[in-house]
Amino acid sequence: MNSGRRKFVKWIGLGLLGVCGLFVGSLIRNRLRRLKDEARPLELSLDLPQGVSFHGPVIVHRKGDEYLVISARCTHLGCIIDRMEEDRLVCPCHGSTYSLEGKVLGGPASRDLPLLRHRIQRKEKRIIIELPT
Numbered sequence: 001m002n003s004g005r006r007k008f009v010k011w012i013g014l015g016l017l018g019v020c021g022l023f024v025g026s027l028i029r030n031r032l033r034r035l036k037d038e039a040r041p042l043e044l045s046l047d048l049p050q051g052v053s054f055h056g057p058v059i060v061h062r063k064g065d066e067y068l069v070i071s072a073r074c075t076h077l078g079c080i081i082d083r084m085e086e087d088r089l090v091c092p093c094h095g096s097t098y099s100l101e102g103k104v105l106g107g108p109a110s111r112d113l114p115l116l117r118h119r120i121q122r123k124e125k126r127i128i129i130e131l132p133t
């Protein structure tokens, strides 16, 4: 291979490496941004209806001025619980059931739904919920 051709191949190789580097950098930046978004706390108004309400990854059970905040992620395989039947929370995937306080009542799940840390800010009329990462 003559020297001109070698230089050309070398520059093409470096160019391809550069493009790959930009692509991988973009993937990493997007993933980090997504992780940062997921780590943000969820903020809900205190004016929730009495009883159980579903908010994506969170279930709130309001009794008067008390708020029980439960993870909506099923402890079996992680589906989001988004419905209730006869005073039971029901997982849409394999039918595990939980009490309205998150205690497991029927499998295949064997662990209770975890309670989530939260802060109630009555003055601002909001509840700040820490989502698990």
Ligand code: FES
Pocket (backbone or CB within 6 Å): 074, 075, 076, 077, 078, 079, 091, 092, 093, 094, 095, 096, 107, 108, 109
């Ligand atoms: S993921 Fe909920 S029962 Fe399987």
